Amino acid sequence: MTVVDLEKGAPRDLPQDGPQGDPQDTPARASADAAVAVAALPDVPRRIGGVTRSGVLSVWGAAASGLCVTVLLFGELAPFSGALGFFVTAYLSFLGIYAVLTGLEEDGQAVRDRVMTVVLWTAGGLMFAALTMVVGFTAWRGREALPHANFFTQDMQAAGPLDPLSHGGIAHAMLGTLIMITIALAITVPLGLACAVYLNQIPGRFSRFVRTIVEAMTALPSIVAGLMVYAVWILNLGMQKSGLAAGFAISVMMLPIVIRAADVVLRLVPGTLTEASEALGAPRWRTVWHVVLPTARSGLATAVILGTARGIGETSPVLLTAGFTAALNGNPTSGPMISLPLAVFNFVKSPEPTMIARGFGAAAVLMALVLVLFVIARVIGGRGPGHQNKRQARGAARASRRDVTRFAELHAPGLELFETGAAEADARPERPEGGAGHDATSHGAPAAEDGEGLPQGPGAADGGPAPQGPSAPDNETRTGGAGGNSDPATGDAH
Numbered sequence: 001m002t003v004v005d006l007e008k009g010a011p012r013d014l015p016q017d018g019p020q021g022d023p024q025d026t027p028a029r030a031s032a033d034a035a036v037a038v039a040a041l042p043d044v045p046r047r048i049g050g051v052t053r054s055g056v057l058s059v060w061g062a063a064a065s066g067l068c069v070t071v072l073l074f075g076e077l078a079p080f081s082g083a084l085g086f087f088v089t090a091y092l093s094f095l096g097i098y099a100v101l102t103g104l105e106e107d108g109q110a111v112r113d114r115v116m117t118v119v120l121w122t123a124g125g126l127m128f129a130a131l132t133m134v135v136g137f138t139a140w141r142g143r144e145a146l147p148h149a150n151f152f153t154q155d156m157q158a159a160g161p162l163d164p165l166s167h168g169g170i171a172h173a174m175l176g177t178l179i180m181i182t183i184a185l186a187i188t189v190p191l192g193l194a195c196a197v198y199l200n201q202i203p204g205r206f207s208r209f210v211r212t213i214v215e216a217m218t219a220l221p222s223i224v225a226g227l228m229v230y231a232v233w234i235l236n237l238g239m240q241k242s243g244l245a246a247g248f249a250i251s252v253m254m255l256p257i258v259i260r261a262a263d264v265v266l267r268l269v270p271g272t273l274t275e276a277s278e279a280l281g282a283p284r285w286r287t288v289w290h291v292v293l294p295t296a297r298s299g300l301a302t303a304v305i306l307g308t309a310r311g312i313g314e315t316s317p318v319l320l321t322a323g324f325t326a327a328l329n330g331n332p333t334s335g336p337m338i339s340l341p342l343a344v345f346n347f348v349k350s351p352e353p354t355m356i357a358r359g360f361g362a363a364a365v366l367m368a369l370v371l372v373l374f375v376i377a378r379v380i381g382g383r384g385p386g387h388q389n390k391r392q393a394r395g396a397a398r399a400s401r402r403d404v405t406r407f408a409e410l411h412a413p414g415l416e417l418f419e420t421g422a423a424e425a426d427a428r429p430e431r432p433e434g435g436a437g438h439d440a441t442s443h444g445a446p447a448a449e450d451g452e453g454l455p456q457g458p459g460a461a462d463g464g465p466a467p468q469g470p471s472a473p474d475n476e477t478r479t480g481g482a483g484g485n486s487d488p489a490t491g492d493a494h
Contacts, residue, residue, distance in 0.1 A: 002320050035076045055114070058101040066094030095119070097190070138363050145354075145361030152193030152365075156326040158381035161352040170362045172328040173343035177244060177369065180322070180339055183247025184254055184311050189304055196303075197288055199259070202268040225252040232319070241323040243332035246339070249317035254307035265299030266292060284401065301381025305374050307366030312370060315341040340366040 029199045070090040074080045080089070095115060145151050145163060151169040159168025195214070199207050226485050229249040233239050275288040293300070323336030324346070340362055347359030 011222055031324060053279040057230070058098060059118070062094050062098035062101055065097045066090050066092075066412060069093045069097075097185040135367060138360055138367065139318040141378060142357060142360035142362075142364045144357040151358070151361060152471075155328045157328070161350055161355050163354070165354055165357060168358070170340065170343055170358070170365065171326065173338050173340045173362060174365065174369075175328060175330060176322070177339045177341075177366070179243045179330070179337070180247045180250055180310050180318065181308060183244060183332060183371075184250040185304070185308065187247070187251040188254045188258050188307055188311075192255055192307065193262055193293075193300065194305075195259045196262035197292070199263050199287060201284065201292075205486055214256045214259045214263075218260060220253070220256070222253055222314050223316045223320075225249050228252065228315070228321035230320045241321060241333055241336050243329075245324055246318045246322035247332065248338065249321045250311040250314055253314055253317065254311040257310050258303050258307035261303030262296075265296045265303060268299065269295050298381040305377045307375055308377075309370055312366070312373075313341050315339075315345055320341050340369070 067090055070093055073089060073187040074086055080086070095118065098118065099111055099115050102114045106114070139146075148165050148169075150166060152174070153171055154167070154169035155172035156168045156170075157172075195210070199214075224460055226249045229245055229252065233245045233248060234241060239245065273291050273295060274287050276286060277291045278284070282290070318339045319342055322338065324342065325338055329335045329337050344359045344362045344366065345353045347362060350356065350359075
């Protein structure tokens with residue numbers, strides 16, 4: 001039988017074991033030929049990433065076709081109108097045409113993969129464009145106020161709406177925001193991380209109840225938190241409006257965010273790490289402190305940043321609990337205090353262009369402050385588990401060298417003592433069998449210089465030396481097994 005060799009492209013004859021023309025061997029021989037042909041096919045893996053020429057042509061061709069179809073629909077065939085509908089129709093047409101073009105070359109799985117890749121790239125591009133527009137628009141509108149140095153060093157106590165930008169600033173709002181967020185972090189970080197550890201390490205009926213309450217508090221309106229602190233702290237306890245009360249209100253808003261994000265991060269810690277720590281005998285608190293928290297340090301820093309970003313932008317709780325002031329106040333326990341979001345709100349609602357410029361400048365400073373806090377949290381959190389920077393790698397190398405030196409110092413004296421003792425035992429002369437050695441040891445006196453006072457046999461336990469040579473004859477004095485002398489006549493020990 002002749003088949004085509006797929007690797008070399010030349011026909012070849014297969015050996016025929018059965019008799020010629022046997023119809024029963026035809027199916028078996030055909031299956032064997034098919035198996036040989038399939039085995040000869042090259043194993044080429046499908047490429048799932050990267051940019052190819054056909055993929056680029058398919059994207060641009062689908063985009064052009066979708067645009068043409070949308071123009072035809074909106075201009076000639078259908079009574080459609082509106083910019084939003086035009087872009088949505090064009091994008092949907094682009095996806096459909098791109099799926100058809102990809103299906104001409106790939107299978108269904110590859111088509112779905114390519115289409116979802118385009119959808120994800122589109123979503124990422126839209127999010128990046130929105131973020132760039134917000135940051136750029138805010139910085140552009142605040143460009144008139146940001147170059148002035150007094151904008152960062154003065155307050156608005158001696159400046160009015162009609163004053164130029166060279167008078168007044170947002171120093172009081174910047175200081176108020178830092179004080180409030182510091183108080184909120186001092187309350188939220190230990191409570192939030194402790195609650196997340198409790199939910200993760202101590203499962204049970206009460207932990208499920210706490211998790212439900214935390215998830216419900218995530219959607220709590222900020223005005224409710226401000227009203228609660230205002231009713232308890234100011235009305236019932238009789239305290240005045242201050243930055244401390246605002247810090248309490250902000251911490252109420254931050255706490256559920258930190259707890260929920262930290263709980264999700266702690267769930268990602270491999271269970272084998274905690275099992276290994278507990279198998280070595282470590283208690284639960286030591287396992288959490290030395291294994292779980294260091295492993296999830298980077299994620300916990302992200303959880304704190306998410307809560308900070310939520311609390312630092314609150315306006316209504318600050319207005320209810322801290323009031324409003326145009327003067328600089330550094331005491332969080334007394335007197336009204338203002339934050340950057342509240343200052344932005346008051347500046348922007350003014351009809352004066354200078355006040356609007358101050359408002360956008362204060363918003364730009366607020367975004368820069370959030371960015372600085374995020375960088376600080378990234379530095380504190382470090383990299384993920386298993387990843388070290390250069391400083392950490394150098395510290396680990398130094399610790400390893402110290403451990404090697406310490407182990408060498410611990411083992412070296414023991415080895416030298418062992419070797420010295422073995423050498424002295426080999427060089428020690430044999431103990432004489434006479435009664436002198438027995439008399440010296442039986443009275444508790446120090447051993448002879450040549451004997452070193454070391455027991456050599458079972459008899460040494462009672463003070464008698466062990467025999468070192470052949471056993472003595474019956475008519476001579478010999479050493480008993482119990483350390484005493486035996487009678488030469490009877491052999492009984494005295």
